[in-house]
Amino acid sequence: MSPRSRPAGHEDIEGYGSRRAAVIGGMRDSFGVPSIVLGASFVGFGALVREAGLTVWHGLFSSATAWALPGQVALVELYSVGASVLAVALAVALTNARLLPMTIAIMPLLRARGRPRWQYYLAANWIAVTGWAAQMRKAPHLPEAERLSYFGGFAAVLWTSTLFGTAAGFFLAESVPPSVSLGLVFLNPIYFMLVFAAEWRQRSRALALAFGAVTGPLMHLVSPDWGLLLTGFLAGSLAFAIDRALAARAERRT
Amino acid sequence: MIGEAMREPWVWPLMLMLVGAAATYFWRGLGVYLAGKMSPDGTLFAWVSAVAYALLAGLIARMIVMPIGPLEATAISHRVGAAVLALAVFFLTRRNMLLGVTAGCVTLILLTFVT
Numbered sequence: 001m002s003p004r005s006r007p008a009g010h011e012d013i014e015g016y017g018s019r020r021a022a023v024i025g026g027m028r029d030s031f032g033v034p035s036i037v038l039g040a041s042f043v044g045f046g047a048l049v050r051e052a053g054l055t056v057w058h059g060l061f062s063s064a065t066a067w068a069l070p071g072q073v074a075l076v077e078l079y080s081v082g083a084s085v086l087a088v089a090l091a092v093a094l095t096n097a098r099l100l101p102m103t104i105a106i107m108p109l110l111r112a113r114g115r116p117r118w119q120y121y122l123a124a125n126w127i128a129v130t131g132w133a134a135q136m137r138k139a140p141h142l143p144e145a146e147r148l149s150y151f152g153g154f155a156a157v158l159w160t161s162t163l164f165g166t167a168a169g170f171f172l173a174e175s176v177p178p179s180v181s182l183g184l185v186f187l188n189p190i191y192f193m194l195v196f197a198a199e200w201r202q203r204s205r206a207l208a209l210a211f212g213a214v215t216g217p218l219m220h221l222v223s224p225d226w227g228l229l230l231t232g233f234l235a236g237s238l239a240f241a242i243d244r245a246l247a248a249r250a251e252r253r254t
Numbered sequence: 255m256i257g258e259a260m261r262e263p264w265v266w267p268l269m270l271m272l273v274g275a276a277a278t279y280f281w282r283g284l285g286v287y288l289a290g291k292m293s294p295d296g297t298l299f300a301w302v303s304a305v306a307y308a309l310l311a312g313l314i315a316r317m318i319v320m321p322i323g324p325l326e327a328t329a330i331s332h333r334v335g336a337a338v339l340a341l342a343v344f345f346l347t348r349r350n351m352l353l354g355v356t357a358g359c360v361t362l363i364l365l366t367f368v369t
Binding site: 033037052054055057058061062065066067068071072073075078079085088089090092093096097098099100101102103104105107108117120121124125127129136178179180181182183184185186187188189190191192193194195196197198199204205207208209210211212213214215216217219220227228229231232233234235236237239240243 | 292366
């Protein structure tokens with residue numbers, strides 16, 4: 001890695017001291033607002049599962065195994081209209097394709113020498129926006145050996161709260177007033193927006209986020225199916241090119 | 255035996271969910287594999303990272319500006335106004351996440367149900 005592509009403050013490594021302590025540190029960071037918000041987001045999914053005439057166990061199974069909300073919602077909606085297995089598989093894969101660039105981007109911040117590869121393949125199932133964003137921010141400040149541990153602790157608490165959220169949504173589906181359920185649905189985009197707004201100081205991320213936010217709705221008008229992937233590719237590449245050009249110019253000046 | 259079990263009403267959706275989980279894990283597993291093949295010098299990783307951030311920002315913007323589901327019933331001016339207020343509160347309170355999200359959600363509820 002060249003120094004300029006490192007996240008800001010890469011040099012100030014401050015670990016927890018042990019892998020065990022890093023797991024607990026991750027759990028502590030996830031306990032509270034991240035878990036409350038994500039758990040609340042899954043309340044809506046639990047309610048949807050009930051409306052579709054499924055059992056609470058279906059909802060819990062889906063949340064426990066897939067753990068990527070947009071794909072889960074698409075699946076239950078497609079089940080309700082009697083879609084085929086192939087249609088479900090393709091729709092879920094298309095909805096969740098964002099996980100590919102996310103997983104590639106996070107791997108350098110999870111890896112450590114000496115860890116067996118299966119641990120990364122296992123941990124990958126818990127890669128989702130909230131934990132991903134936390135890891136991208138925190139891991140550069142952790143020693144390599146503690147990174148996967150921190151991620152595991154963070155994801156474990158988050159995952160647990162989404163299972164509770166799914167069950168709560170299922171059983172409370174009919175007793176939640178419409179104003180509250182509206183607020184719960186809005187919680188998710190607002191929370192993610194603020195999580196990423198906190199990244200505005202880091203130029204490469206800020207550029208990608210700003211271009212993506214403008215391009216996303218426009219591309220959705222062009223193609224609801226492929227709009228997001230186009231957004232990532234176009235806005236991300238433009239942000240990357242501009243960041244490189246600015247970095248090269250700054251280097252020439254010094 | 256298997257044919258009989260398949261006729262149970264809970265089996266079919268469970269199988270769909272298994273397929274859905276596999277389709278989701280496919281990207282995650284492929285990501286781990288591809289990252290292992292990439293040169294760790296950082297350039298390609300920096301580009302993929304920019305793609306990921308742009309994609310997520312696009313998704314969030316779309317969820318606020320052009321939502322699918324119950325939010326469709328709310329006015330776009332109310333949603334954008336609530337989002338801007340959430341950002342303002344977040345930065346004015348030294349990035350207090352709880353206050354930021356609460357301000358955004360309460361504002362949308364008030365705007366929708368009072369006006």
